[in-house]
Amino acid sequence: MDDPLKKDADTIKAFLSNQDKSKLIDLLLDQSQTDDRLHEKLAMQAAKSEPRGPDMASFRKVINSAVKRRRFIDYAHAFEYAQGIEQIIDELDQMAQDHPSATIDLCEYALTALESATGSVDDSDGHMTPLMRRLQEIHLAACRKSNPDPKNLARLLFQRELTTDYDVFYGAAETYKDVLGPKGLAVFRQLAEVQWSKIPPLGPRQKRSTEDNPRFQITHIMETLAMMSGDTEELVAVKSRDLSLEYAFLEIAQIYKKAGKDDLALEWAERGVRSFPGRCDARLRDFLAEEYKRQSRHDEAIVIIWSEFADWPNLTYYQKLKPYADQIQAWPTWRQKSLDLIRDRIQREKDSSQKERSTSIITWSRVPDHSALVSIFLWEKDAESAWHEATEGGCTQDLWLNLAALREEEHPEDAIRIYQNQIAPTLDHKNNAAYEEAVAFIQKIHDIMSRLSQSAEFSKYLQSLRASHKRFRNFMKLLDKTNWY
Secondary structure (H helix, E strand, O other): OOOHHHHHHHHHHHHHHOOOHHHHHHHHHHHHOOOHHHHHHHHHHHHOOOOOOOOHHHHHHHHHHHHOOOOOEOHHHHHHHHHHHHHHHHHHHHHHHHOHHHHHHHHHHHHHHHHHHHOOEOOOOOOHHHHHHHHHHHHHHHHHHHOOOHHHHHHHHHHHHHHOOOOOOOOHHHHOHHHHHHHHHHHHHHHHHHHHOOOOOEOOOOOOOOOOOOHHHHHHHHHHHHHHHOOHHHHHHHHOOEOOOHHHHHHHHHHHHHOOOHHHHHHHHHHHHHHOOOOOOHHHHHHHHHHHHHOOOHHHHHHHHHHHHHHOOOHHHHHHHHHHHHHOOOHHHHHHHHHHHHHHHHHHHHHHHHHHHHOOOOOOOOOOOOHHHHHHHHHOOOHHHHHHHHHHHOOOHHHHHHHHHHHOOOOHHHHHHHHHHHHHHHHOOOOHHHHHHHHHHHHHHHHHHHHOOOHHHHHHHHHHHHHHOOOOHHHHHHHHOOOOO
């Protein structure tokens, strides 16, 4: 079967082949007046075909036309906008082979324009970052081909990385090291150290200044240089400039750990935990606990893990505590201590909630329940204790459903009651997915009651449901499709 598009293309090609050159030029020019993409493509082709080299002014004009817009680029037009810029980048990519020096300048110009324009684009789909990344790749390739002055390149790369808001030339020293060479890297480092000397050190819990904008960029630059040098102490010195957060101590501990300096790793982890009394980054505590464990200092390790559990008394930290307690054959003691702490926390939450209600204080905190205990007992496969806690103090819906599944066989009435309690709150979501979920609960109730020879009771229950929730028409339609009568 013939391809009609190919046939049209062949016909058009034959037609164009017989036309006068001046007529074709007029045709293209006429079309370019209403087709921005075609106009920009022709302009760039003309600009780079100049006998004395690319016409930089014309190229910059095309870049400005494609990138700089007077109006905000909304989501609906963002893709088309990005495609127009992509066409320019394609031309720069091709030009890099024959005119690398010019390409370097134009990539830098385009990156500046893109950084400036990005704030005026709805970039929800992330078009802009790949465009900037590709421009940097072309820039690097052109630098490798043309070998620009390394000192001037170092100055440019440093300034761009220091002032960017969009990670332009991020990690430039490492990326461009073969182009910069020893001379360029020396200039880059010199500039970095001058700027670094202006950054004040921060101790634990100290806040950064609102005017401290370049701290992140210069810190990353110094980290890159330190990692390139392979000097552990240099990297630690950079990291030590900002100890305002617990994570900084962890990073330093990990650096020393990787370097095989376990004693220093332990020392920094201990310093971090001491510097942040009370709640502390769990990752730092975990690191310290593992170091204590590695040194068979199990009593100290479990104290660290217990502090985590005391801050967050839930199943996750309960599970984390057990293997440390097992190391010293003391799980029964620590288990009871954990359960006592949870019960005490629940009671204090209930007392606080009761006080708020009695004083008419409105809060948005959750209603205290026994979910933590229920989840722990379920994990320990103690279904009866879990059931007792749930009926005593309540729990989350997912835990109730877990309990229902466990009790269907031996305690079916309990399972029925749980599923029945899910119907009303599920229907309150008032959407078709909720109605389908409610019908699934009713199906479970039906199956259990049928097994108990309670079909008549189920029919009465279903009638009461219909009467209570008849306002949910789509729910009624789903019930009509069942074969429960």
